[in-house]
Amino acid sequence: MPAFRKDLSSIGVYSPGKPIEEVMREYGVTDIVKMASNECPQEPFAEVQAAIATAAHESHRYPDTAAYNLSIDIAELHDVDPAQVWVGPGSTPILVSIALAMGGPGTSAVFSDQSFIMYTIATAYAGAEPIRVPIGSDLRMDVDGLAAAVRPDTTVLYLCNPNNPTGTHIDSAAVRRLVDNVPRDVLIVVDEAYEEYLTAPDHTSAIRLAVERDNVVVTRTFSKVYGLAGLRIGYVIGATETIGELRRLQVPFATTNVGLAAAREALRHRDLVADRVKTNAAGRNELAAGLRALGVDCGDSQANFVLMGPVAEAAALAEKLLHVGVIVRPFGDHIRVTVGSAAENARFLAALEQLL
Ligand SMILES: Cc1ncc(COP(=O)(O)O)c(C=O)c1O
Numbered sequence: 633m634p635a636f637r638k639d640l641s642s643i644g645v646y647s648p649g650k651p652i653e654e655v656m657r658e659y660g661v662t663d664i665v666k667m668a669s670n671e672c673p674q675e676p677f678a679e680v681q682a683a684i685a686t687a688a689h690e691s692h693r694y695p696d697t698a699a700y701n702l703s704i705d706i707a708e709l710h711d712v713d714p715a716q717v718w719v720g721p722g723s724t725p726i727l728v729s730i731a732l733a734m735g736g737p738g739t740s741a742v743f744s745d746q747s748f749i750m751y752t753i754a755t756a757y758a759g760a761e762p763i764r765v766p767i768g769s770d771l772r773m774d775v776d777g778l779a780a781a782v783r784p785d786t787t788v789l790y791l792c793n794p795n796n797p798t799g800t801h802i803d804s805a806a807v808r809r810l811v812d813n814v815p816r817d818v819l820i821v822v823d824e825a826y827e828e829y830l831t832a833p834d835h836t837s838a839i840r841l842a843v844e845r846d847n848v849v850v851t852r853t854f855s856k857v858y859g860l861a862g863l864r865i866g867y868v869i870g871a872t873e874t875i876g877e878l879r880r881l882q883v884p885f886a887t888t889n890v891g892l893a894a895a896r897e898a899l900r901h902r903d904l905v906a907d908r909v910k911t912n913a914a915g916r917n918e919l920a921a922g923l924r925a926l927g928v929d930c931g932d933s934q935a936n937f938v939l940m941g942p943v944a945e946a947a948a949l950a951e952k953l954l955h956v957g958v959i960v961r962p963f964g965d966h967i968r969v970t971v972g973s974a975a976e977n978a979r980f981l982a983a984l985e986q987l988l
Contacts, residue, residue: 643756646749650959655898661957665979667970668959670796670826670937672859674973677904680860687893697882702892705899706867715872718879719895721886723825723853727790728754729881730849730868734788734819735760742781744773744791746798746824746963751790760787771931771939772804775806780792789814792823793838794830797961797968799933803834806893812815813839813847818875818925822850825866826935828857828905831913835934841870849878856936857908858898863891879889912936915971917972922959926988941966950988956983 649668656662676684685900692866699719707714721724727750735741735758743751755762763786765777773795782789791810802810811820822838840955841850855861865887868875898905919938922929930940942965945951950962958980963967969980 639759644753646753655954655959659954660744664957664959665972667972667976667980668961670856670970671861672856673942673976674908676859676894677898677901679901683893683897684890687890690889693889694885694936695887695892697886699892702896705896709899710869712839712843712869713872716843716869717867718875718877718882719865719867719887719979720811720882722855722864723851724750724885725886726851726866728869730821730878731758731788732800733756733878733942738785739787740783740785741788741790742778742786744778744795747790747792748796753760767798772800773802775802775810779810782814782818786818788819788821790821790823794826794934796826796935797963798931798939799935799937800931800935801830801832801835804836807838808841810899811845816847818847820848822848824850825853825856829909829912829936830934831865834936835838842870846874849874854895854898857905860894860898863894865891912971915974915977918977919971926985937968937970938969939966943967952987953983958983
């Protein structure tokens with residue numbers, strides 16, 4: 633055997649939501665709704681599909697590893713400088729690069745104990761120590777607890793806003809308080825993968841904070857509201873010097889010409905994005921109301937999913953839903969359900985009613 637690094641076997645492996653084909657094979661069902669991976673239930677916009685087809689002709693060329701044009705478009709959208717934007721192949725690899733840039737043995741990373749699993753995994757990749765802060769009883773992250781958990785060896789703190797898997801959000805004043813209460817040598821990563829879906833009036837993106845303070849960055853993705861999860865484009869925004877340092881760990885040519893072109897075109901359709909946000913909020917309300925009518929609680933979600941529970945034997949219930957072709961994701965004694973189309977939401981609620 634090769635001499636693998638000593639802690640390799642302790643590194644958790646990311647477990648994705650079950651793919652549709654796998655459920656078809658394993659459960660013998662053909663009509664499947666996937667509400668497990670917080671994807672967009674709609675296809676990419678028609679104009680984006682056309683841009684994808686055109687860009688496919690350039691597939692014999694390497695992509696622009698600097699994502700020059702897309703960075704300019706993103707910078708315009710958020711009113712920042714293109715040098716404050718780093719585009720990568722989804723926000724997951726960017727989070728990993730950030731963890732590697734900040735971590736290493738003898739350092740620690742702070743995050744909520746019920747948050748995006750990649751913070752745990754990326755911290756392990758970096759050989760750093762995770763410090764997990766218990767989530768509040770209302771499934772809301774404990775902002776002051778996160779700040780208080782920072783130790784002298786802490787180099788990075790992750791705040792997922794809105795949070796996956798709870799769906800809850802932290803208001804802008806509390807985010808600013810967190811930033812004010814954490815030492816300037818700790819990088820605060822505000823993961824805004826679901827930010828576009830937020831409809832709460834007490835929220836604004838942390839992007840302004842990120843360009844003002846060199847120890848705050850915001851990650852974003854085209855995988856959710858833009859419906860481009862399969863094309864892998866995400867980005868991070870921060871102070872120019874901070875982005876420059878983080879980019880030392882950028883894997884070259886990791887995006888694709890098709891993904892870059894699709895993302896550029898997607899940004900040209902703010903009206904369609906706004907429609908999706910409205911549709912999502914309606915679906916989220918439908919799911920929450922349907923669950924409560926069945927006597928099942930769910931947190932106050934601001935994302936494109938709801939976290940139902942606590943329910944008895946959540947994993948077994950999720951498994952029973954698989955048998956009737958509904959893919960959802962159990963988390964302990966809760967189940968996370970991605971907002972689907974109106975028909976998918978209704979099908980999930982009907983299946984759940986039968987099973988309860
Ligand atoms: C909180 C959070 N951040 C980041 C991501 C990753 O998105 P991407 O597709 O950009 O890697 C996800 C995906 O589910 C997520 O839930």
